[in-house]
Amino acid sequence: MARGSTRPTSRDVAQAAGVSQAAVSLVLGDKWRGRVSETTAERVREAARELGYRPNLAARNLRLGRTRTVLLVVPALTTEFFAGVYTGAARVAAERGFGVVLYPSPEGVGPARDPFASAQAALDGVIASSMAADALTAIRGDQLPLVMLDSDPEGSLGAATVNLDITDGTHQIADHLLGLGHRHFLHLAADIPSWTFEVRARALAARLAAVPGTSLRTAHTPMSIEGALAATEAALSAADRDHPTAVVCDDDKLAAGVYKALRRRGLRIPDDVSVTGVDDIALAAALDPELTTVRLDAELFGERGMQALLDVLDGRTPDAGDIPVELVVRASTAPPSTP
Amino acid sequence: MARGSTRPTSRDVAQAAGVSQAAVSLVLGDKWRGRVSETTAERVREAARELGYRPNLAARNLRLGRTRTVLLVVPALTTEFFAGVYTGAARVAAERGFGVVLYPSPEGVGPARDPFASAQAALDGVIASSMAADALTAIRGDQLPLVMLDSDPEGSLGAATVNLDITDGTHQIADHLLGLGHRHFLHLAADIPSWTFEVRARALAARLAAVPGTSLRTAHTPMSIEGALAATEAALSAADRDHPTAVVCDDDKLAAGVYKALRRRGLRIPDDVSVTGVDDIALAAALDPELTTVRLDAELFGERGMQALLDVLDGRTPDAGDIPVELVVRASTAPPSTP
DNA sequence: GCGCTCAAGTGTTACGTATAACGTCGCTCG
DNA sequence: CGAGCGACGTTATACGTAACACTTGAGCGC
Numbered sequence: 115m116a117r118g119s120t121r122p123t124s125r126d127v128a129q130a131a132g133v134s135q136a137a138v139s140l141v142l143g144d145k146w147r148g149r150v151s152e153t154t155a156e157r158v159r160e161a162a163r164e165l166g167y168r169p170n171l172a173a174r175n176l177r178l179g180r181t182r183t184v185l186l187v188v189p190a191l192t193t194e195f196f197a198g199v200y201t202g203a204a205r206v207a208a209e210r211g212f213g214v215v216l217y218p219s220p221e222g223v224g225p226a227r228d229p230f231a232s233a234q235a236a237l238d239g240v241i242a243s244s245m246a247a248d249a250l251t252a253i254r255g256d257q258l259p260l261v262m263l264d265s266d267p268e269g270s271l272g273a274a275t276v277n278l279d280i281t282d283g284t285h286q287i288a289d290h291l292l293g294l295g296h297r298h299f300l301h302l303a304a305d306i307p308s309w310t311f312e313v314r315a316r317a318l319a320a321r322l323a324a325v326p327g328t329s330l331r332t333a334h335t336p337m338s339i340e341g342a343l344a345a346t347e348a349a350l351s352a353a354d355r356d357h358p359t360a361v362v363c364d365d366d367k368l369a370a371g372v373y374k375a376l377r378r379r380g381l382r383i384p385d386d387v388s389v390t391g392v393d394d395i396a397l398a399a400a401l402d403p404e405l406t407t408v409r410l411d412a413e414l415f416g417e418r419g420m421q422a423l424l425d426v427l428d429g430r431t432p433d434a435g436d437i438p439v440e441l442v443v444r445a446s447t448a449p450p451s452t453p
Numbered sequence: 454m455a456r457g458s459t460r461p462t463s464r465d466v467a468q469a470a471g472v473s474q475a476a477v478s479l480v481l482g483d484k485w486r487g488r489v490s491e492t493t494a495e496r497v498r499e500a501a502r503e504l505g506y507r508p509n510l511a512a513r514n515l516r517l518g519r520t521r522t523v524l525l526v527v528p529a530l531t532t533e534f535f536a537g538v539y540t541g542a543a544r545v546a547a548e549r550g551f552g553v554v555l556y557p558s559p560e561g562v563g564p565a566r567d568p569f570a571s572a573q574a575a576l577d578g579v580i581a582s583s584m585a586a587d588a589l590t591a592i593r594g595d596q597l598p599l600v601m602l603d604s605d606p607e608g609s610l611g612a613a614t615v616n617l618d619i620t621d622g623t624h625q626i627a628d629h630l631l632g633l634g635h636r637h638f639l640h641l642a643a644d645i646p647s648w649t650f651e652v653r654a655r656a657l658a659a660r661l662a663a664v665p666g667t668s669l670r671t672a673h674t675p676m677s678i679e680g681a682l683a684a685t686e687a688a689l690s691a692a693d694r695d696h697p698t699a700v701v702c703d704d705d706k707l708a709a710g711v712y713k714a715l716r717r718r719g720l721r722i723p724d725d726v727s728v729t730g731v732d733d734i735a736l737a738a739a740l741d742p743e744l745t746t747v748r749l750d751a752e753l754f755g756e757r758g759m760q761a762l763l764d765v766l767d768g769r770t771p772d773a774g775d776i777p778v779e780l781v782v783r784a785s786t787a788p789p790s791t792p
Numbered sequence: 793g794c795g796c797t798c799a800a801g802t803g804t805t806a807c808g809t810a811t812a813a814c815g816t817c818g819c820t821c822g
Numbered sequence: 823c824g825a826g827c828g829a830c831g832t833t834a835t836a837c838g839t840a841a842c843a844c845t846t847g848a849g850c851g852c
Contacts, residue, residue, distance in 0.1 A: 123837095123838055123839085124838070124840095125838080133801080133802090134801070134802050134803075135802095135838090135839080135840095136801080136802060136803080136840080137801065137802075138839095139839065139841080140840090143839095143840070143841095145841090146800095148798090148799070148800085149799080149800065150800065151799080151801090154800080154801085169838080169839075170515070170837085170838050170839070171511075172510075172511050172512075172515040172837085172838080172839095173511075173515050173837070173838035173839045173840095174838080174839055174840080175511035175807095175839095176509070176511040176806095176807050176808065176809090176837090176838080176839075177807055177838080177839045177840050177841090178840070339735045339736070340735065340738075370736070370739040371739065373739075373741070374741070377741060396677060396678045397678070397709070397736070399678070399679075400678045400709040400710065400712075402712070402713070402716060402741065462807095462808055463808070463809065463810095464808080464809095472832090473831070473832050473833080474808090474809085474832095475810080475811080475832065475833080475834095476830090476831065476832080478809065478810055478811080479810085479811090479831090482809095482810070482811095484810090484811085487828080487829070487830085488830065488831070489829095489830065489831070490829080490830065490831090508808085508809075509807085509808050509809070511807085511808080511809095512807070512808035512810095512837090513808080513809055513810080514809095514837095515807090515808080515809075515836095515837050515838065515839090516808080516810050516811090516836080516837055517809085517810070517837085
């Protein structure tokens with residue numbers, strides 16, 4: 115639905131505080147050293163907080179003729195390298211009061227579009243991954259139309275959601291491994307507090323609980339190869355008996371760390387231990403042996419998210435329905451050895 | 454240096470075309486069906502082209518109260534998965550005349566900053582990787598202050614450059630392999646037309662040419678694991694004699710494809726063939742065996758780039774000086790076997 | 793008591809654009 | 823012959839903000 119009441123302006127704040135618009139600008143711009151009394155300044159700040167006032171960036175930029183924003187053009191989003199470049203640039207920029215907007219020239223999708231098209235900013239709406247939960251508070255501050263990716267359809271009040279059918283994916287993984295004869299599992303779980311990972315943990319536990327004689331151990335890890343390596347080593351050391359014969363990872367990248375940990379202990383994949391991932395990124399097929407994983411159609415996910423947001427902006431209710439996922443069986447899973 | 458003459462406005466265009474500002478707005482906004490004659494419309498377009506007119510986004514957004522821009526919040530830039538999400542979202546958005554601005558919550562750098570700080574847009578300046586060359590034409594259209602990352606200091610007229618000392622890095626790789634006794638090399642080169650890759654090719658060739666009895670073959674490949682796999686297989690099939698004992702990759706990710714190709718042919722690393730990369734991303738240490746590579750400090754690169762741009766914006770001349778790189782010797786390089 | 797300064801604000805304007813409302817021709821048609 | 827109408831524009835205005843120039847009242851020295 116459309117924005118209910120229009121956004122408050124500095125004039126609304128002024129009226130609420132009983133001062134002129136100019137005074138509001140001075141106070142909120144921190145330029146009131148000896149021009150406004152402390153008491154009125156506080157009154158203005160209070161009114162602004164009350165109304166949920168946010169300055170209109172377009173108007174400010176127009177007035178000032180300057181933006182304090184910089185464009186970073188990178189060849190693709192895929193590389194850790196340019197992620198680092200962005201991080202460094204964003205840090206320095208933030209220190210000097212600048213913002214950074216990213217223009218990733220889209221991969222393989224024809225020639226690069228006009229970079230400035232992606233730099234219009236000031237927002238009509240928001241698409242947010244539930245993994246970026248820490249940023250969500252700031253987003254909910256505004257009343258912007260919001261679409262959540264992979265989030266609790268009930269919990270995210272009012273916001274539309276677009277979800278991958280990760281429950282089905284987890285079930286497929288579990289059934290595949292159970293069918294091979296595995297009974298003792300290690301779940302290498304991402305330590306990100308996000309709905310999607312909670313769902314996977316519940317779905318895996320539920321599916322295994324339905325089969326007698328199964329055991330499930332869970333190890334939490336940061337979302338990095340090194341973290342997965344350390345977490346797996348710790349979990350394997352702790353597992354005195356009921357040694358897991360299958361490691362279920364929340365992400366392909368984690369599997370790379372698991373591979374390393376298993377190699378260090380002299381365990382072979384899949385002969386001694388089976389490993390699975392989620393995502394099916396290029397890395398999955400590059401690992402040795404190639405990784406069995408659940409393929410998520412990331413581009414379709416993005417398209418559906420955007421469709422949903424545009425629907426919301428047009429006053430339509432976006433069509434629900436989870437996006438199906440697909441189990442890709444490769445060489446990292448096999449029946450457990452029977453010693 | 455500061456912007457010489459201020460940017461032309463629609464009023465300037467109007468004056469140049471001998472019409473009113475409103476007419477310019479009508480013509481350029483494609484809303485002149487029966488309101489302006491074809492001849493005057495063409496005159497307006499010509500004047501706009503002549504002056505290099507670009508509409509002021511801040512003013513337009515202010516006027517329209519709408520942005521046709523959407524924010525995409527993702528947990529990090531590192532993942533191929535969210536790169537796909539962005540690609541899909543950007544495609545759909547473009548079809549409907551919308552732009553997408555990216556807010557990657559910075560990895561591990563404290564809690565997420567205000568997403569809207571990074572969304573101010575309309576630009577004061579540009580930082581561009583030389584790998585995103587296709588986007589550069591559009592950028593040069595404006596007279597925006599520009600900093601190039603890893604670009605020819607002479608060729609990019611006027612623009613400031615910040616470079617990694619990739620020549621030194623290439624020399625270190627070459628010296629390391631030569632020192633181990635290698636003489637027959639395969640250079641797996643990225644097929645991106647960028648200064649940085651040209652420099653590497655020249656530096657490698659020059660260093661090897663200084664040693665008698667060396668051979669150098671070059672294979673070009675797209676910047677992907679699959680591409681590197683195919684290119685390596687093709688190159689190995691073609692290499693009847695003077696079989697390369699060392700493969701020098703332009704990027705760590707390419708090495709993953711090389712590993713796969715070598716395994717397929719039953720060649721062992723480093724016993725039969727040594728492999729090197731560039732970047733030192735997490736993947737490098739996750740490969741088996743761990744990859745010898747040149748470590749580039751991506752964050753420092755980003756920081757220096759931003760420093761340079763802020764210097765330019767302040768009217769200072771940014772300090773030159775290449776950023777040093779470091780050879781990281783791991784397990785993928787060893788003396789060649791002597792049959 | 794008069795002029796001066798200083799604190800504490802207010803009135804007004806401009807940034808560049810899009811569009812609603814308003815001319816002004818020349819020509820046609822009744 | 824005059825009303826009307828389409829073609830071709832123009833004038834005027836508002837979007838929300840920051841900042842310059844100005845006002846007002848009080849305090850204060852002499």
